[in-house]
Amino acid sequence: MSIKALGDYDFPAKDRQEVYGDDQLVNVFWEGNMLFCAAACFRAPRAMRWADFKAKMIDPWASADPDYRPEAAVKWRKDDKPFAPKPEQTLAQLGIPHKGLVKFRTG
Amino acid sequence: MAKASMRERYQLLTRDLDWNPSYVTEQQLYPHTRFEGIKIHDWDAWEDPFRLTVDAYCKYQMEKDKRLYAVLDSFAQGQGHLQVTDARYLNAIRLFLQGVTPLEYQAHRHFAYLGRHLNGPGARFACLCQSIDELRHTQTETHAISMYNKYYGGFHSFPKMHDRVWYLSVPKSFFDDGLSAGPFEFMTAISFSFEYFLTNLLFVPFMSGASFNGDLSTMSFGFSAQSDESRHMTLGLSVVKFILEQDPDNVPIMQDWIDKWFWRGYRLLGLVACMMDYFLPKKVMSWKEAFELYLEQQMLEGLFPDLAYYGIEPPRHVEQAIAEKQYLSSQVFWILYQFSHAASFTTTIPPKAEMDWLAEQYPDTFDSIYRPLFEKAERMAAEGNRFFFPGLPMLCQTCQIPMGFTEVGDPTATSFRSSQYQGERYNFCSDGCKWIFDREPWKYIQAWLPVHQIYQGNCGGATIPEVLAWYGIDAGVDNGEYATSPDAAQWAQWHQPVVAGG
Numbered sequence: 001m002s003i004k005a006l007g008d009y010d011f012p013a014k015d016r017q018e019v020y021g022d023d024q025l026v027n028v029f030w031e032g033n034m035l036f037c038a039a040a041c042f043r044a045p046r047a048m049r050w051a052d053f054k055a056k057m058i059d060p061w062a063s064a065d066p067d068y069r070p071e072a073a074v075k076w077r078k079d080d081k082p083f084a085p086k087p088e089q090t091l092a093q094l095g096i097p098h099k100g101l102v103k104f105r106t107g
Numbered sequence: 108m109a110k111a112s113m114r115e116r117y118q119l120l121t122r123d124l125d126w127n128p129s130y131v132t133e134q135q136l137y138p139h140t141r142f143e144g145i146k147i148h149d150w151d152a153w154e155d156p157f158r159l160t161v162d163a164y165c166k167y168q169m170e171k172d173k174r175l176y177a178v179l180d181s182f183a184q185g186q187g188h189l190q191v192t193d194a195r196y197l198n199a200i201r202l203f204l205q206g207v208t209p210l211e212y213q214a215h216r217h218f219a220y221l222g223r224h225l226n227g228p229g230a231r232f233a234c235l236c237q238s239i240d241e242l243r244h245t246q247t248e249t250h251a252i253s254m255y256n257k258y259y260g261g262f263h264s265f266p267k268m269h270d271r272v273w274y275l276s277v278p279k280s281f282f283d284d285g286l287s288a289g290p291f292e293f294m295t296a297i298s299f300s301f302e303y304f305l306t307n308l309l310f311v312p313f314m315s316g317a318s319f320n321g322d323l324s325t326m327s328f329g330f331s332a333q334s335d336e337s338r339h340m341t342l343g344l345s346v347v348k349f350i351l352e353q354d355p356d357n358v359p360i361m362q363d364w365i366d367k368w369f370w371r372g373y374r375l376l377g378l379v380a381c382m383m384d385y386f387l388p389k390k391v392m393s394w395k396e397a398f399e400l401y402l403e404q405q406m407l408e409g410l411f412p413d414l415a416y417y418g419i420e421p422p423r424h425v426e427q428a429i430a431e432k433q434y435l436s437s438q439v440f441w442i443l444y445q446f447s448h449a450a451s452f453t454t455t456i457p458p459k460a461e462m463d464w465l466a467e468q469y470p471d472t473f474d475s476i477y478r479p480l481f482e483k484a485e486r487m488a489a490e491g492n493r494f495f496f497p498g499l500p501m502l503c504q505t506c507q508i509p510m511g512f513t514e515v516g517d518p519t520a521t522s523f524r525s526s527q528y529q530g531e532r533y534n535f536c537s538d539g540c541k542w543i544f545d546r547e548p549w550k551y552i553q554a555w556l557p558v559h560q561i562y563q564g565n566c567g568g569a570t571i572p573e574v575l576a577w578y579g580i581d582a583g584v585d586n587g588e589y590a591t592s593p594d595a596a597q598w599a600q601w602h603q604p605v606v607a608g609g
Binding site for chain 2: 001003004005006009010011012013014015016017019020025027029031034035036037038039040041042043060061064066079097098099100101
């Protein structure tokens with residue numbers, strides 16, 4: 001479709017990456033657990049190490065389910081592509097895009 | 108001089124007051140009716156289904172107002188706020204006041220704009236009447252529901268909440284989408300999709316809910332608005348037929364808008380589905396039954412065979428909505444349940460009798476999927492750990508609802524869709540929402556997504572108490588768990604049997 005408007009129509013995206021400076025948004029979804037109605041959305045530095053992202057953001061969130069065990073989170077995927085994040089790798093190095101989606105399973 | 112008939116008076120006082128401009132061209136006088144590509148050759152072919160004049164219109168509305176305000180007076184005198192089925196019922200009315208009433212006001216403003224900007228006098232006058240109706244509805248809804256504001260939480264500050272609170276961005280962004288479209292798309296969106304195609308699933312359930320649950324005040328508003336709403340419905344259908352008849356080139360444009368606004372409206376109806384099945388202590392009918400009656404039977408089997416004459420087909424993605432009728436209300440309730448700490452309403456796990464009713468209504472999904480979830484939440488609450496989603500959810504870029512919807516036909520597999528535009532990624536809950544974005548990405552990249560706005564620091568602060576304060580929510584009174592709320596405690600106290608001499 002082409003733009004149909006009365007005048008010029010060119011506006012910036014409200015959530016473009018630059019608005020968040022050195023940070024980005026990351027969505028995290030616990031597959032196979034419907035207790036959480038949706039994936040969580042976090043704001044995190046792109047330079048944050050995976051180990052910190054997991055321990056400081058994902059674990060406290062997922063722990064709202066009393067059945068969560070941090071060490072049981074496995075089968076990580078970026079969207080639907082399996083990936084194996086190393087603790088030292090940063091979010092940027094892992095290639096997780098702004099507003100991207102990371103999924104895991106437990107057990 | 109003999110008195111003119113109603114028809115003659117309408118002609119004299121409406122269409123005959125129009126004139127052809129001589130200082131400017133018609134296009135200069137009406138500059139907004141060409142850019143969408145809709146071609147209108149004969150504005151006089153507009154059939155106004157209700158040939159009203161201003162004096163007749165005012166007379167009808169005054170009489171209705173008189174009756175309504177008499178009821179509201181007796182409601183206040185008779186402590187009508189004690190007569191509802193349960194204080195929990197009022198959550199449905201909070202949703203209505205916060206989500207729908209501000210839309211009536213926006214509709215008032217935009218129909219006033221159309222009353223200036225459409226080329227034909229018949230069309231302008233119909234829009235003027237609707238504009239006044241919508242303003243009257245804003246006022247009468249506010250007055251009817253303010254009856255509860257004195258006694259219960261969550262009813263104050265609704266216009267502010269409408270502009271700020273996360274779940275209210277769902278109806279707000281829906282309407283903003285229409286307001287920022289051209290006049291013909293707005294009429295297709297609001298007059299046709301909203302007021303005709305979906306109205307029986309939107310407006311009616313709230314009013315029947317009020318009637319079934321002893322809410323005399325809201326019910327009386329509903330009666331008072333009923334004849335206006337049926338006029339708006341008739342107008343909605345005549346608008347669509349008028350545009351379709353004017354030029355064959357209009358048909359594909361209209362089909363595209365009908366497709367878009369069906370899915371936009373349907374996603375919004377998720378809130379109504381939840382309200383019907385979970386918020387009403389006394390149920391009117393289930394969402395599934397309402398969907399089958401009003402959408403499948405009346406619209407798909409009644410209306411769309413008529414529209415086929417013009418080349419219009421049933422809306423795109425409707426089969427997905429049909430599949431979702433089996434579980435939509437539970438999915439939305441589950442979202443609202445775990446985010447009600449950040450809402451101006453309360454929720455609670457349905458009592459056992461209601462769960463059994465839900466199991467009867469939804470035999471394929473309730474006992475296998477939702478009852479176990481609710482029982483887990485119940486156990487957590489019993490241990491003093493009422494479940495709330497910690498942090499913020501991922502939102503759909505188009506409908507702005509937390510992404511809790513699932514693959515069509517599989518209520519256990521959450522669905523994720525995304526698109527790339529100008530190097531950025533955008534997320535969607537469904538094929539319908541992605542399709543709407545992909546048609547006009549330049550529009551939806553501007554969406555004010557509540558979660559992202561909080562992360563940008565635009566909503567009062569980084570903590571939940573700061574955001575709630577900015578929302579205008581009185582934490583601990585307006586929000587959270589119903590069973591432990593001040594409303595529930597007060598209700599129990601008001602209805603405590605007093606034993607004489609005891």
